[in-house]
Amino acid sequence: MSPSDVAVQQQQSSAGKQRVVNDFSIQVATVNGSGSQTANLVLLRSLLLMGIPASGKNMFPSNIAGLPTWYTIRASKRGYVSRKKEVDFLVAMNPETAKEDVLTLDAGAAVVYDEPLKLKDLRDDLVFYPVPFDKLVGPVCPDAKLRRLVRNMIYDGVLAKLLGIDPALMDKALNKQLGKKAKAVALNAGALKAGWDYAEANFTKQDPFALEPMNETAGKILIEGNQAAAIGCMMAGVTVVAWYPITPSSSLCESLIGYMKKYRMDKATGKATFAIVQAEDEIASLGMVIGASWAGARSMTATAGPGISLMSEFTGLAYYAETPAVIFDVQRVGPSTGLPTRTAQGDLLSTAFLSHGDTKHLMLIPCSVEESYEMAIEAFDLAEQFQTPIFVMLDLDLGMNNWMSTPFKYPTKGINRGKMLTSDKLKELGATWGRYKDVEGDGIPYRTIPGDGMPSYFTRGSGHNAKAQYSERPDDYVDNMDRLARKFETARKAVPAPVIEKVPGAKIGIIAYGTTHWAITESRDQLREETDVKSSYYRLRAYPFNESLNEFIDAHERLYIVEQNRDAQMRQLMKLELTPERCAKLRSVLHYSGLPIDARSVSDDILAQEGFDVAKKTVHVTADAGGGMTGGE
Amino acid sequence: MAGKLNRIGLEPVIYKGSKTTLCAGCGHNAISERIIDAFFEMGIDPQQVVKLSGIGCSSKSPAYFLGTSHGFNAVHGRMPSVGTGAMLANKKLIAIGISGDGDTGAIGIGQFVHLMRRNIPIIYIIEDNGCYGLTKGQFSPTADLGSKLKTGVVNDLPPIDTCALAVELGATFVARSFSGDKKQLLSILKAALAHRGTVMIDVISPCVTFNDHEGSTKSYSYVKDHDDPLEEVSFVPFFEDINVDYEPGTTQEVTMHDGSKLLLKKLEEGYDPTDKIGAMKRLHETARRGEFATGIIYIEPDRDDFLEQLNVVDEPLATLPLDRVRPGPEALEEIMEGLR
Numbered sequence: 012m013s014p015s016d017v018a019v020q021q022q023q024s025s026a027g028k029q030r031v032v033n034d035f036s037i038q039v040a041t042v043n044g045s046g047s048q049t050a051n052l053v054l055l056r057s058l059l060l061m062g063i064p065a066s067g068k069n070m071f072p073s074n075i076a077g078l079p080t081w082y083t084i085r086a087s088k089r090g091y092v093s094r095k096k097e098v099d100f101l102v103a104m105n106p107e108t109a110k111e112d113v114l115t116l117d118a119g120a121a122v123v124y125d126e127p128l129k130l131k132d133l134r135d136d137l138v139f140y141p142v143p144f145d146k147l148v149g150p151v152c153p154d155a156k157l158r159r160l161v162r163n164m165i166y167d168g169v170l171a172k173l174l175g176i177d178p179a180l181m182d183k184a185l186n187k188q189l190g191k192k193a194k195a196v197a198l199n200a201g202a203l204k205a206g207w208d209y210a211e212a213n214f215t216k217q218d219p220f221a222l223e224p225m226n227e228t229a230g231k232i233l234i235e236g237n238q239a240a241a242i243g244c245m246m247a248g249v250t251v252v253a254w255y256p257i258t259p260s261s262s263l264c265e266s267l268i269g270y271m272k273k274y275r276m277d278k279a280t281g282k283a284t285f286a287i288v289q290a291e292d293e294i295a296s297l298g299m300v301i302g303a304s305w306a307g308a309r310s311m312t313a314t315a316g317p318g319i320s321l322m323s324e325f326t327g328l329a330y331y332a333e334t335p336a337v338i339f340d341v342q343r344v345g346p347s348t349g350l351p352t353r354t355a356q357g358d359l360l361s362t363a364f365l366s367h368g369d370t371k372h373l374m375l376i377p378c379s380v381e382e383s384y385e386m387a388i389e390a391f392d393l394a395e396q397f398q399t400p401i402f403v404m405l406d407l408d409l410g411m412n413n414w415m416s417t418p419f420k421y422p423t424k425g426i427n428r429g430k431m432l433t434s435d436k437l438k439e440l441g442a443t444w445g446r447y448k449d450v451e452g453d454g455i456p457y458r459t460i461p462g463d464g465m466p467s468y469f470t471r472g473s474g475h476n477a478k479a480q481y482s483e484r485p486d487d488y489v490d491n492m493d494r495l496a497r498k499f500e501t502a503r504k505a506v507p508a509p510v511i512e513k514v515p516g517a518k519i520g521i522i523a524y525g526t527t528h529w530a531i532t533e534s535r536d537q538l539r540e541e542t543d544v545k546s547s548y549y550r551l552r553a554y555p556f557n558e559s560l561n562e563f564i565d566a567h568e569r570l571y572i573v574e575q576n577r578d579a580q581m582r583q584l585m586k587l588e589l590t591p592e593r594c595a596k597l598r599s600v601l602h603y604s605g606l607p608i609d610a611r612s613v614s615d616d617i618l619a620q621e622g623f624d625v626a627k628k629t630v631h632v633t634a635d636a637g638g639g640m641t642g643g644e
Numbered sequence: 645m646a647g648k649l650n651r652i653g654l655e656p657v658i659y660k661g662s663k664t665t666l667c668a669g670c671g672h673n674a675i676s677e678r679i680i681d682a683f684f685e686m687g688i689d690p691q692q693v694v695k696l697s698g699i700g701c702s703s704k705s706p707a708y709f710l711g712t713s714h715g716f717n718a719v720h721g722r723m724p725s726v727g728t729g730a731m732l733a734n735k736k737l738i739a740i741g742i743s744g745d746g747d748t749g750a751i752g753i754g755q756f757v758h759l760m761r762r763n764i765p766i767i768y769i770i771e772d773n774g775c776y777g778l779t780k781g782q783f784s785p786t787a788d789l790g791s792k793l794k795t796g797v798v799n800d801l802p803p804i805d806t807c808a809l810a811v812e813l814g815a816t817f818v819a820r821s822f823s824g825d826k827k828q829l830l831s832i833l834k835a836a837l838a839h840r841g842t843v844m845i846d847v848i849s850p851c852v853t854f855n856d857h858e859g860s861t862k863s864y865s866y867v868k869d870h871d872d873p874l875e876e877v878s879f880v881p882f883f884e885d886i887n888v889d890y891e892p893g894t895t896q897e898v899t900m901h902d903g904s905k906l907l908l909k910k911l912e913e914g915y916d917p918t919d920k921i922g923a924m925k926r927l928h929e930t931a932r933r934g935e936f937a938t939g940i941i942y943i944e945p946d947r948d949d950f951l952e953q954l955n956v957v958d959e960p961l962a963t964l965p966l967d968r969v970r971p972g973p974e975a976l977e978e979i980m981e982g983l984r
Binding site (some may be wrong): 016040231232233242245246247248249250251253274275277280282283284285286287288290291292294295296297298299300301302304305306307308309310312324325332417418419421422425426459460462463464467468469470471472474481554623 | 688691692693694696706707712713714715716717718719722724725727728729730731732733734736737753754757760872914951954955956957958960961962963964966968969970971973975976979980984
């Protein structure tokens with residue numbers, strides 16, 4: 012079915028009544044491999060060039076060509092960038108899905124469609140604009156082989172006319188998208204014009220949706236989260252990268268390769284200041300990262316859930332041998348092999364305790380492309396500072412979709428290589444250096460690397476004492492495990508702190524993380540504006556949790572933890588640390604359809620749990636709203 | 645050799661490791677001793693050496709040699725990736741990896757295959773006894789067809805010939821030896837240290853506890869009786885000014901990466917270890933006779949190693965200063981401009 016999860020028509024028709032300016036969503040339904048991505052990005056760029064805050068989300072199949080794909084562009088004058096639940100303007104190009112795509116629209120929506128699909132008789136509460144794409148593409152694209160790719164550009168021309176996009180701006184967007192390919196630019200410009208001309212000659216505007224210039228995007232960039240993280244890795248000074256292709260993480264390493272080849276070749280010698288290896292699998296990827304980090308390189312890999320599973324054993328070794336490693340997990344729907352092109356926040360529990368025995372790992376959770384960049388840099392510092400694997404938890408929505416952002420800032424700090432033993436430090440310690448000795452009481456020992464002239468040690472996953480000697484003594488094992496726990500507590504204060512917004516008088520608090528943030532931003536406005544429900548907000552940015560979590564929970568009557576997984580994974584992690592009294596205040600809002608979470612669903616779920624009649628937006632349960640309603644585990 | 649210093653002024657004792665915990669008479673201990681000799685005689689700085697291993701009896705042995713070098717006992721079968729990472733981080737290191745026949749041929753076969761393909765500079769030694777010693781004697785993938793366990797169980801699967809596999813996959817130095825053949829093993833190890841690229845040495849190393857009985861094809865007596873040396877291996881390091889005289893046509897001379905010379909005296913049947921197809925043929929023929937071809941099986945002394953292919957800078961990546969690994973603000977500005 013169409014990735015609009017609105018199953019029932021509930022909204023009353025207001026077609027043509029009132030103009031809806033810069034606040035609607037456009038969904039383009041095509042077949043993958045048909046070149047629609049270019050047309051979609053040109054459309055998105057056109058909105059941004061008009062100064063309108065906009066976002067694009069690609070809902071694509073695990074396939075190279077021939078299966079349905081949907082691209083949703085949202086224009087939002089208020090700057091909301093999460094997925095909009097309702098589709099307002101549909102472009103139906105795919106015969107396979109057209110009928111269902113149309114049937115699931117809300118009344119009042121508009122549809123541009125390929126004329127032979129004959130959709131207009133399906134509904135009488137929509138606005139239809141039939142376009143004969145095949146007839147239009149012939150004259151503008153004499154080469155029959157290219158027509159399949161060029162015909163999609165025609166709908167951009169049609170939309171420009173219907174929605175009010177300046178054709179000159181759209182040409183500019185096209186040039187930006189296609190760059191130096193002059194021939195392709197000319198062909199596609201012809202298609203844009205053909206669409207515009209057809210719409211001008213044949214359509215009278217009947218729908219309420221319109222775009223008008225704003226000034227909200229000046230200086231902004233458009234970038235995918237994976238690409239942003241790659242830039243961060245380069246700026247962090249990564250030197251060894253080992254990876255194995257897996258959706259949705261591949262583009263992280265691929266864009267990193269591009270940047271490194273451009274900016275990290277030694278000027279004097281023309282040689283690379285890095286080594287990037289496509290490994291034979293994820294196990295080998297992490298093995299190489301661990302070997303490289305052990306030998307002193309800043310090293311990383313990127314993967315998705317199935318790769319995380321494969322990395323389990325090595326992660327445990329790195330935890331216990333205390334080897335730095337930076338691992339990006341661009342999360343997708345599970346289980347193996349799951350739905351590789353759908354998004355989720357489903358790897359938190361498995362990653363937090365990845366491997367056997369007692370292990371726990373540090374996770375950084377960016378919500379934006381900017382944080383993907385910044386946390387990538389920070390991850391390398393933390394990995395060396397704490398001599399342990401750091402997991403940077405992106406998701407498909409963040410990693411593979413285009414996001415508008417303010418440009419990234421150049422790092423102001425140098426790099427922190429953590430406790431590397433120096434000859435001065437060795438003198439200070441006297442003869443007492445031990446690889447796993449806790450010198451400062453923070454659980455973090457001093458390390459040496461091969462070839463640095465400092466004392467050597469034997470690295471092993473099996474039992475060892477503070478001097479890295481083989482030991483099966485119970486006291487040695489306990490001492491070591493306790494020190495590792497101490498190190499984890501030190502890290503609690505060092506990982507990115509939450510972003511907290513306390514609202515005076517708010518009885519409920521919302522806790523969320525990662526890309527869910529964008530739905531929360533919008534949902535909190537909906538709650539306040541529609542039902543006068545005030546909410547505070549605690550955005551988690553890392554695991555382990557900050558101590559401020561307790562205080563935030565204490566300050567509110569009910570806490571809604573909003574997550575994109577079925578099992579309330581972050582809530583489960585919290586329950587391991589919180590007192591029973593605090594646990595009792597926690598509730599869940601869970602979204603796990605594979606589509607990015609939307610604000611409407613969050614608001615409706617919270618309102619229902621708060622005792623509201625969601626349809627009427629009124630309270631139907633009084634007094635102590637809530638107790639024991641939906642959304643538990 | 646006690647008291648004698650090598651060419652970098654170190655005593656033999658520096659090259660020793662901790663006391664072995666393997667069984668008395670274990671072939672692996674003899675291999676450790678030859679490694680100590682080879683590194684001492686070649687004058688290798690132990691500070692520059694990394695010892696790597698997987699899991700099993702073999703993989704415990706890096707603790708028993710070169711006690712002042714860094715060591716990494718990795719997870720089962722995955723040492724090749726750890727070694728690869730270490731060499732990527734610091735190309736100045738000298739890496740020696742010790743694996744076993746189970747660690748390589750079973751759980752680690754995938755990483756073994758890709759290590760051989762890449763020609764990463766690592767000396768990879770399989771201490772091959774045809775069984776899992778540490779879990780009490782189960783067959784490994786190198787156990788020969790028809791070989792018998794102590795319990796009477798007969799192996800009915802064909803063995804993996806790790807040397808044939810390594811030659812096929814592109815390793816540039818492939819040898820087989822026997823832990824009991826001191827002279828041959830030492831020469832091969834010294835030559836290995838002179839080679840740049842992946843060195844794969846399968847050393848048959850009988851398990852005295854679980855696989856040294858009548859009916860085993862990896863027992864001391866069976867291997868002694870079925871050892872078929874391909875050539876007589878001698879090695880002249882680059883720093884020793886020795887002229888070896890030999891009659892023309894009797895000996896093949898191979899010049900190694902560092903200028904050392906490998907001298908291979910032909911035995912009754914002529915053998916050319918630079919001929920890949922000939923090497924494969926000879927391995928198959930010897931195996932069909934139930935024998936072990938030992939010596940230098942294949943050598944390609946001048947192929948680029950993986951680090952040269954990757955075109956990495958001459959200095960170790962691990963210790964490049966910040967100004968060489970973080971592009972300037974103008975680079976970030978250029979990237980941002982391109983995204984506007």
